[in-house]
Amino acid sequence: MCFAYGLIAGAREELSGSCIDVCFFRKGFSYMEKMSVRDVEKKLVEEIAIILCSDPSAIKPDVPLPSLGLDSMGFVEILVFVEKTFGMRLIESGLTREDFQTIHALASRICTGPRS
Amino acid sequence: MRISLPYSKKKRYLTGMDWIVAALDCISRRYTGGSNASQIVLELRGPFDDAKFMSAVAGFAKMFPVLRGRPARCWNLAPYWKIPRRGSQVPVRVEISTVSESEMHAALEQSANTPFTESREHLVFRVFHIGADRHCLAMRFDHFLFDARGAESLLDIFQCWQKGHDCSARIDGISLTEPAHLSDWIKKFDYGRLLVRMLLELTKKPLAVLPRPAPLKGRKFRFSIMEFSEEETVAITARAEKEAGFMMLMPYLLGTAVTALHDVFKARGCSGEEEYVFSVSVDLRTPDNAKAKLFFNNISFLLFRIPVFLAGDRKQVLETLRTQMYDQIKSSFPLAISESSMVMRILPLNVFGWVLLRPFKGEFASCGFSCVGKGGYRPQKFMEADVENLYHMPLVPLPPGLGFVVNQYGKKMNATLSFVDGLMSREEVSAVENRVRQLL
Numbered sequence: 001m002c003f004a005y006g007l008i009a010g011a012r013e014e015l016s017g018s019c020i021d022v023c024f025f026r027k028g029f030s031y032m033e034k035m036s037v038r039d040v041e042k043k044l045v046e047e048i049a050i051i052l053c054s055d056p057s058a059i060k061p062d063v064p065l066p067s068l069g070l071d072s073m074g075f076v077e078i079l080v081f082v083e084k085t086f087g088m089r090l091i092e093s094g095l096t097r098e099d100f101q102t103i104h105a106l107a108s109r110i111c112t113g114p115r116s
Numbered sequence: 117m118r119i120s121l122p123y124s125k126k127k128r129y130l131t132g133m134d135w136i137v138a139a140l141d142c143i144s145r146r147y148t149g150g151s152n153a154s155q156i157v158l159e160l161r162g163p164f165d166d167a168k169f170m171s172a173v174a175g176f177a178k179m180f181p182v183l184r185g186r187p188a189r190c191w192n193l194a195p196y197w198k199i200p201r202r203g204s205q206v207p208v209r210v211e212i213s214t215v216s217e218s219e220m221h222a223a224l225e226q227s228a229n230t231p232f233t234e235s236r237e238h239l240v241f242r243v244f245h246i247g248a249d250r251h252c253l254a255m256r257f258d259h260f261l262f263d264a265r266g267a268e269s270l271l272d273i274f275q276c277w278q279k280g281h282d283c284s285a286r287i288d289g290i291s292l293t294e295p296a297h298l299s300d301w302i303k304k305f306d307y308g309r310l311l312v313r314m315l316l317e318l319t320k321k322p323l324a325v326l327p328r329p330a331p332l333k334g335r336k337f338r339f340s341i342m343e344f345s346e347e348e349t350v351a352i353t354a355r356a357e358k359e360a361g362f363m364m365l366m367p368y369l370l371g372t373a374v375t376a377l378h379d380v381f382k383a384r385g386c387s388g389e390e391e392y393v394f395s396v397s398v399d400l401r402t403p404d405n406a407k408a409k410l411f412f413n414n415i416s417f418l419l420f421r422i423p424v425f426l427a428g429d430r431k432q433v434l435e436t437l438r439t440q441m442y443d444q445i446k447s448s449f450p451l452a453i454s455e456s457s458m459v460m461r462i463l464p465l466n467v468f469g470w471v472l473l474r475p476f477k478g479e480f481a482s483c484g485f486s487c488v489g490k491g492g493y494r495p496q497k498f499m500e501a502d503v504e505n506l507y508h509m510p511l512v513p514l515p516p517g518l519g520f521v522v523n524q525y526g527k528k529m530n531a532t533l534s535f536v537d538g539l540m541s542r543e544e545v546s547a548v549e550n551r552v553r554q555l556l
Binding site: 051052053054065066068069070071072073076077079080083084087091092094095096097099100101 | 355359360362363364365366367398399402403404405438439442443445446487489490
């Protein structure tokens with residue numbers, strides 16, 4: 001069972017080759033929806049495609065993040081997206097390879113929820 | 117009066133970041149007489165034909181009239197880069213000399229410090245022959261026209277072109293257009309407000325800086341190049357992941373620079389009341405548009421503050437750097453700089469330079485730091501010779517006149533410490549080198 005809650009309304013502006021999030025994360029229960037690992041994966045793929053300015057279909061969830069061309073900055077952008085979208089501040093977690101190796105691993109980590 | 121239209125092939129509007137880079141150039145010239153330039157060095161082994169190289173450079177440069185451009189102002193007051201028409205003369209100087217192994221470093225320093233001969237010169241090649249099959253190629257470039265990764269990419273295209281490969285699609289794909297950015301003023305001012313708030317926060321405590329040597333005029337830059345073998349680079353990457361976290365190489369390297377330089381600052385009497393501010397340039401290119409965005413500056417900055425009393429403890433330094441990086445990206449700080457600086461393009465460079473130094477009362481940062489993205493120059497050969505290593509020698513704008521640049525070529529990592537002569541003693545530089553090697 002997955003307990004991640006999804007992005008309700010989102011908008012994104014392209015600004016000089018970089019992106020700014022203007023996503024509106026609403027905490028009202030009526031807007032929340034339960035998401036599966038697959039749904040989370042899809043959202044992450046869409047976000048990474050925007051960060052890398054590439055086609056989402058070219059991004060495979062089981063490919064290691066570094067081989068997608070992400071650097072420290074891009075990786076932190078994903079973590080920021082995760083916080084804004086799913087309400088989880090992963091930067092304060094251990095940032096272990098197992099949790100972040102692939103998009104699939106990250107989606108599973110998000111669905112597992114915060115660790116005590 | 118002739119009015120130039122936007123998207124003319126003869127003009128490329130300058131962005132706010134280009135204007136910041138140009139203002140830093142203006143400040144550097146005022147202080148030392150040197151410019152905001154840098155140099156890429158390729159260490160080569162194998163045959164190198166001087167005549168063939170000179171002829172290739174001449175042919176290659178003809179395709180890029182932008183190399184002979186100059187800044188100008190449009191009727192709408194936006195600054196732009198005036199590009200000569202296609203087919204005009206684009207001479208790029210190539211100098212050849214022979215040096216001994218022991219003179220090599222001094223020759224490279226001399227090359228990095230030798231100014232361009234005229235205002236339209238932005239690129240110079242120097243070839244140093246050390247022996248029959250050992251050479252160094254130094255490409256000195258103007259930061260107005262290239263950032264570090266863009267300059268590496270130019271060399272990459274040059275190698276592809278001179279080998280006779282079909283690079284037409286790649287060359288045609290290089291973007292030389294940029295909108296004037298004269299709309300969305302409210303958004304730009306909002307970003308400006310965000311930036312001012314963050315700068316006010318940054319400047320609450322006094323900035324720790326190394327005292328500038330006097331007189332500054334005419335002072336050259338000195339460089340310390342630290343090369344790391346393939347095995348050492350693998351070990352550094354593994355330690356970065358263990359100590360700073362997955363994909364946290366940049367904060368790890370920055371943390372190492374902070375801790376290594378801290379000893380020098382401490383010995384010069386920096387107190388616990390002060391804070392270090394490291395300005396870190398970050399590449400805004402994505403893997404997809406990196407090839408198109410070759411010319412001009414596709415960067416922004418992150419500003420990290422580290423209390424002096426904390427700087428000796430690398431674990432805590434890494435923790436604070438990681439958190440600050442996250443918070444700054446979350447609050448769109450790099451974007452705030454690049455967007456709000458569009459507004460500042462109205463200012464003449466000398467005035468803008470003065471404005472840039474206002475928040476820290478005449479200073480800019482304690483130290484500059486840059487981690488050049490991988491993959492700008494990929495080939496293992498240059499002309500016919502094998503490339504053994506590639507590294508950068510930047511003239512870090514003054515203030516602070518002190519900077520750290522890390523780059524990776526192939527599987528090797530290099531770290532360059534750049535500083536204005538007299539800012540650090542030989543012993544201090546040696547101590548920093550040892551500390552960096554020990555920490556990495």
